[in-house]
Amino acid sequence: MYIPNSLQLFIKWIQAFDIRILKNEEDVEKKFILPMFQHLGYPDTYRQNKYALVNNDLENPTKQLKNASIYFSTDNAIQQNADTSLVMIIYLSPNSHHFQEAITQSKFHGRYLKPLFFIITNGYSIKVFKYLQYHREESIFDLMIDTLRNSEIAENFYWRLNFNFITKTNKNILNNIKSPQFNSIEKYLRRHAAFGNILEKAEFEPSLIKEGNRLIIVKPKVLIECNSPQAFGKGDCLIKFSSVILRGLTITLNHQQILGQLMTGLHTKPEWGCRRFIKQIDADTFEVYLGQTTLTLSELEVADLCLCVDAVCQEYKKTIIEFEDYLETWDFKLLKFTNTIGFHLFSVDIKLWKIMHNFIKKFNYAQGKSEWHLFDQSNISIRVSRGIRDHAFIVPQLSNSGSVFSNNQVDILYEINDVHIATLKRSNLNSWQEDIGIRGTWTAKYTKNWLLEIYIPKVINYYSQQFQVLEFDLNKNILNYPSQNTTLKEINEIKDVLPYLRDIQAWLQMHIENLETSCLKQYYQVFTDLVRNTDSAIAGLDYITMNLQKILWENPSAEIFRWEIWTFKDAIYYLDTQVVKINNCKYESSLKADLITRVFIWIIENGKINYSQGQLNAAKQALLPLWKQCRFEMRHVYPYR
Structure with a gap:
């Protein structure tokens, strides 16, 4: 069998290499790494030493690769970037055993450099990993240098890492393994729990990368890349899945779809029914609507999807609110x-x-x-x-x-x-x-x-x-057109909160999903206490009881039945039961929140309330976060629903 001269020279060099010449980190670099990669065919001009990552958003303590070399597919310094990177090598001192720390460093910087392989060595042992973007790295070699004296092992090492072979490798194919045949394979594996560990190997490597207005959030089952809007411009995002069935599927959502589909129900569990784009089918299966695409996802997949959506939408929402706040546009x-x-x-x-x-x-x-x-x-x-x-x-x-x-x-x-x-x-x-x-x-x-x-x-x-x-x-x-509402901070009369309550009531009427109770607990409690000392001769008691009865019809097992609400005292007692109830549940029907808000509005508008300054201040404080959520969604979310 023909053996190329370059391979013969590599085997001859590695078999003659004496590790005793390595005394420090510099020796590992100059006496081991450099000659090895010269024998593997890498031109010296294609190498960068201590390559600087130009990224202001890196939150890692080591923002610059130290004790590292990177080989690229070009000697043009301007073109030496993530698209042309081939191999990243981190070299340690001969007596160092901090391999795990170096591996973590390599994986972190690999997110930005995206090499095909990264290598860790102290001159006595060498670890070679295949870098798979968003997936866990794959160990290719984990050897003591002495074992490379074996011609068969050295030959395998050469063929896997030589320059000619690596430069012909398509990075996209390596990082995006796609095959329609995987569909039937995964369906089979899902029926056999014993093969669960096989599916786990396909999972993404969790990470979070933020570069300017670009955010990449990765969980084992789901990846979302998002471009947040600049000023009042438009953003977008793409969603990928690691499962064998969905691998290769890329769903792109535009600005309107992000706001209209993903933005409500953040930080809630999928089974609570607070998210517009998720519908539970059974205990561990969910139907998900993303843009024009409908998917059936498992409980674990939809959980990871929600975590990614929460991170992306929180940043997206923050960006929009920031511009409105700074440019003082909310009142217009x-x-x-x-x-x-x-x-x-x-x-x-x-x-x-x-x-x-x-x-x-x-x-x-x-x-x-x-x-x-x-x-x-x-x-x-x-x-x-x-x-x-x-x-x-x-x-x-x-x-x-x-x-x-x-x-x-x-x-x-x-x-x-x-x-x-x-x-x-x-x-x-x-x-x-x-x-x-x-x-x-x-x-x-x-x-x-x-x-x-x-x-x-x-x-x-x-x-x-x-x-x-x-x-x-x-x-x-x-x-x-002056602002219709007195600012909450300037309100001194309880009736001045009515425009805010009406805004919230209109929002709740349009909100078809459930609401997380964290935004309602203080609101229910404070306003129930506020209206408690209302003259019982209030007009329109039948309107109050009618709205409370609608809640009872939704919950026939309640302690108070609909025919028992006759007086204003009964109404307050029932509001108290709702305060207790909401403090013991995770989500609330938007219909119930709407009905209770109608009751608060009617009592404040038509009743004579004896309240303290402390109660008024507490009411303003309870309204503010709920009204801000209402204001954002009515302005930026509901126009796209």
């Missing part, structure tokens, strides 16, 4: 167009809009240097800018509302568009939040105040004589 109606998102600030008569528009054209920032030369008009949109820093984008829109101005009314919108998002992204600051302010990006609230208090008065004053109209005539054509 959200309007979505093809490529833009706008927030309705106020409305003006078309006559006033025309002179506002003329002023913008006259004071283009490229045509002067006064304090008012800060506009750039592009089509119909207004860009408030000094040429370097964009402050705000404003868009006029003809109103369709049947207001006093009819079709002559123009809505003024605070716009978030691709240019605005790009401005935030390219800011030379540590984070986009640092750009928010009067010298940077204006918030919606500041923009509205600037327009009403500074810009429009300036425009009216500038054109009032030219158009021969009184300032009063133009000012009266501004239709401002």
